[in-house]
Amino acid sequence: SNIADNCFDIAVWNRTTSVTHDFVKNAGDLAPRITSTDTLEDLVAAIATPRAIILMVPAGQPVDDQIAALRPLLDDDDLIIDAGNALFHDTNRRAAEATGPFLGIGVSGGEEGARFGPSIMGGGARQYWDRVSHILEAISAKHKGTPCATWMGEAGAGHFVKAVHNGIEYADMQMIAEVYGVMRDGFGMSASDIGDVFARWNTGPLQSYLIEISGKVAQAYDPKSDGPLLDIIVDAAGQKGTGRWTAIEAQHLASPIPGIEAAVVARNLSSRRQERAEGEALFGGAPTSIPKDQLSIDQLEMGLIAGKILSYAQGFAMIEAASESYDWALPLPEIARVWREGCIIRSTMLDDMATALTNHPDRNLMRAPAFADQLKAHHMALRQIVAVGTLHGIAMPALASSIAYFDAMRTARGTANMIQGQRDYFGRHSFARLDGGEGWHGPWAD
Numbered sequence: 001s002n003i004a005d006n007c008f009d010i011a012v013w014n015r016t017t018s019v020t021h022d023f024v025k026n027a028g029d030l031a032p033r034i035t036s037t038d039t040l041e042d043l044v045a046a047i048a049t050p051r052a053i054i055l056m057v058p059a060g061q062p063v064d065d066q067i068a069a070l071r072p073l074l075d076d077d078d079l080i081i082d083a084g085n086a087l088f089h090d091t092n093r094r095a096a097e098a099t100g101p102f103l104g105i106g107v108s109g110g111e112e113g114a115r116f117g118p119s120i121m122g123g124g125a126r127q128y129w130d131r132v133s134h135i136l137e138a139i140s141a142k143h144k145g146t147p148c149a150t151w152m153g154e155a156g157a158g159h160f161v162k163a164v165h166n167g168i169e170y171a172d173m174q175m176i177a178e179v180y181g182v183m184r185d186g187f188g189m190s191a192s193d194i195g196d197v198f199a200r201w202n203t204g205p206l207q208s209y210l211i212e213i214s215g216k217v218a219q220a221y222d223p224k225s226d227g228p229l230l231d232i233i234v235d236a237a238g239q240k241g242t243g244r245w246t247a248i249e250a251q252h253l254a255s256p257i258p259g260i261e262a263a264v265v266a267r268n269l270s271s272r273r274q275e276r277a278e279g280e281a282l283f284g285g286a287p288t289s290i291p292k293d294q295l296s297i298d299q300l301e302m303g304l305i306a307g308k309i310l311s312y313a314q315g316f317a318m319i320e321a322a323s324e325s326y327d328w329a330l331p332l333p334e335i336a337r338v339w340r341e342g343c344i345i346r347s348t349m350l351d352d353m354a355t356a357l358t359n360h361p362d363r364n365l366m367r368a369p370a371f372a373d374q375l376k377a378h379h380m381a382l383r384q385i386v387a388v389g390t391l392h393g394i395a396m397p398a399l400a401s402s403i404a405y406f407d408a409m410r411t412a413r414g415t416a417n418m419i420q421g422q423r424d425y426f427g428r429h430s431f432a433r434l435d436g437g438e439g440w441h442g443p444w445a446d
């Protein structure tokens with residue numbers, strides 16, 4: 001619909017034909033621009049050459065199957081665009097194996113974004129991006145008139161950036177869930193009052209789509225239970241796997257993203273409902289109630305600001321690491337720019353991040369002056385949340401990981417000298433000395 005709405009003619013096909021028919025039936029004024037097709041052959045015949053075909057199917061085998069089904073029907077210069085969430089290694093492989101033009105693009109924005117303007121992260125040969133960029137820019141979200149659609153680099157670069165976007169999305173969501181937990185279990189607040197807090201935060205530095213919808217989720221009423229809908233939703237988070245891809249890739253790159261990894265772990269833990277119930281029966285429920293003089297709503301806001309900055313710093317540092325490792329030249333400021341509108345992690349803070357990454361391309365975002373100042377102002381609040389929450393038995397893996405990242409990244413003399421001593425002791429791995437030289441061994445080696 002978004003493509004038709006931007007005055008481009010489009011032919012559509014879906015594996016289940018009734019879905020295609022229903023889609024066109026409900027297209028309203030846009031129907032004249034949309035051609036419904038029942039077979040892949042009809043789809044191909046309905047498109048002007050050279051064709052561009054967008055795939056939007058689940059990651060993995062369905063993408064390979066669709067490419068295999070389509071390619072024999074296409075001309076040599078017809079373009080296939082995988083616009084679903086794909087593991088970027090798969091996109092690299094598909095680009096290398098492709099017998100015709102191929103792009104892998106990351107798209108974010110959910111249903112609303114797909115319809116009215118998503119954020120688009122393009123990957124593949126530049127010449128193919130240039131062929132369709134006018135369409136992708138037209139359908140993308142706009143930030144003050146600038147399209148949130150950019151070519152990120154060759155092959156899987158776009159899908160890689162989208163995976164990190166989703167990793168950050170996981171961390172944002174998890175940290176919001178953790179402060180929700182403090183308000184619900186620590187402060188004993190109702191869902192509706194918590195929703196009011198999120199709504200207020202959405203008018204300040206935390207303004208973002210995820211804070212906005214968290215407020216709306218908390219305020220939703222459930223007629224069936226005659227109470228807050230949030231209170232009746234099962235506390236087990238689903239996941240399609242993009243956060244896991246990001247965590248696994250970060251380990252391959254040796255790029256620390258503890259806040260994002262903790263958010264993936266938290267989703268895995270959330271699904272172990274039976275084990276958690278058994279744990280509570282054995283150990284007793286945690287003493288969650290937090291006295292008001294130990295932690296305030298304002299501290300939650302400040303700590304969340306610090307946690308958010310730190311998880312974005314981790315994500316951007318990971319993109320930088322991949323850029324070097326895969327020889328991509330990923331445009332960090334431009335990535336922050338395309339995330340300002342349309343995507344799930346859109347927020348006003350991303351505009352400042354784009355500026356900071358432009359002005360200080362050589363350093364971790366947490367050390368760019370604008371964000372360093374905020375971290376100086378707010379890291380004690382983050383520390384207080386984690387300390388008080390932990391004392392009261394409230395699990396906060398993402399916020400705790402973020403403060404640990406902050407402390408590790410501002411400690412010149414760490415403790416890995418002990419690790420090196422241990423490694424040399426048991427495996428003669430050697431160590432470097434502060435007063436010079438590598439390849440030293442301790443007396444235990446004699």
Ligand SMILES: NC(=O)C1=CN([C@@H]2O[C@H](COP(=O)(O)OP(=O)(O)OC[C@H]3O[C@@H](n4cnc5c(N)ncnc54)[C@H](OP(=O)(O)O)[C@@H]3O)[C@@H](O)[C@H]2O)C=CC1
Nearest residue numbers: 014015016019056057058059062084085107108109110111
């Ligand atoms: N939902 C979202 O917010 C976002 C989704 N994405 C990505 O977009 C893609 C589509 O996601 P979404 O629509 O949400 O839901 P799904 O991932 O469930 O995909 C549903 C669509 O894929 C088709 N499909 C499923 N399996 C196959 C198959 N084996 N072969 C051919 N077609 C198949 C379905 O057809 P049928 O109707 O016949 O079942 C339907 O059209 C995914 O890669 C997803 O990660 C990206 C950004 C945001």
Ligand SMILES: O=C(CO)[C@H](O)[C@H](O)COP(=O)(O)O
Nearest residue numbers: 108109238239240241242344
């Ligand atoms: O890409 C998206 C948003 O950006 C999709 O909504 C994706 O499904 C979200 O990930 P998950 O299902 O793992 O929560």
